[in-house]
Amino acid sequence: MKVLIDTNIVLDVLLRRADFFEASYEVLKLSTLDQIELFVSANALTDIYYILHRADKDGDKSKEAIVKLLNLVSIADATGSDVMSALSSKVKDFEDALVGAIAKRIKADYIITRNTKDFKNSPVPALNPKAFLRTFPQTSPPLPTDQD
Numbered sequence: 001m002k003v004l005i006d007t008n009i010v011l012d013v014l015l016r017r018a019d020f021f022e023a024s025y026e027v028l029k030l031s032t033l034d035q036i037e038l039f040v041s042a043n044a045l046t047d048i049y050y051i052l053h054r055a056d057k058d059g060d061k062s063k064e065a066i067v068k069l070l071n072l073v074s075i076a077d078a079t080g081s082d083v084m085s086a087l088s089s090k091v092k093d094f095e096d097a098l099v100g101a102i103a104k105r106i107k108a109d110y111i112i113t114r115n116t117k118d119f120k121n122s123p124v125p126a127l128n129p130k131a132f133l134r135t136f137p138q139t140s141p142p143l144p145t146d147q148d
Contacts, residue, residue, distance in 0.1 A: 001036045003027075004076060004103040006113035007044040009129060011051060014065050020114060023129035027112055031072045035136065039076040040069070041102050043095075076102050090121035100124055 005027065011017065012024035031038040040048075045066060052062040082101040089097035096115070100122035103111050111119055111126040119126035127135075 001110075002039065002106060002108045003036050003132075004039045004041065004099065004106065004108040004111050004124070005073065006099060006111060006115065007040075007047050008114050009112050010040060010044070010048050010069060012114070012129075014048070014052060014069070015055060020129075023133060026133055027129045028072055030136070038073040039106060039108065040073045041099055042075050042077045043098065045075070076106050078102055079105070081105070089123075091119060093118055096122070 008020075009024045009027060012020035013028055017024075028038065030036045048069075049062050049066055052065055053059055056062065078098060082098060082105060085101035085104070086094055086097035089100060091097035091100050096118045099111060099113075100119060103122070103124035108124050110132060111122060111124050112129055112132050113119060113126050114128055116126045116128055
């Protein structure tokens with residue numbers, strides 16, 4: 001199964017965001033268990049670096065975090081045709097439309113994001129981490145449900 005993860009999922013883990021860390025971490029962990037093939041868009045990496053660097057003021061530490069991330073995920077580049085698809089997309093936010101276009105081109109099964117409402121008209125279905133994890137056989141206690 002191919003999955004494109006949104007920027008917020010990566011940042012939940014790297015910044016250890018209390019309310020979101022566990023479920024986002026479990027999604028990334030599925031990659032280490034070879035249960036899913038994870039992708040992150042190339043343009044998301046620049047955003048991730050910027051936010052990490054702003055948080056810790058240490059460029060080397062931010063780069064190291066991205067190198068570690070790239071041991072878990074593959075990079076899905078953004079092509080000119082992805083940009084053109086995003087510009088004509090029914091997804092209102094251009095950045096989210098671009099994620100949807102990239103996900104469609106790489107034949108991702110899902111986009112994992114906490115902002116599922118922003119992907120309402122995406123060509124690839126979007127799930128939040130907890131909803132996505134419920135689609136897998138339980139190897140640990142189930143995560144509490146929330147509004148999907």
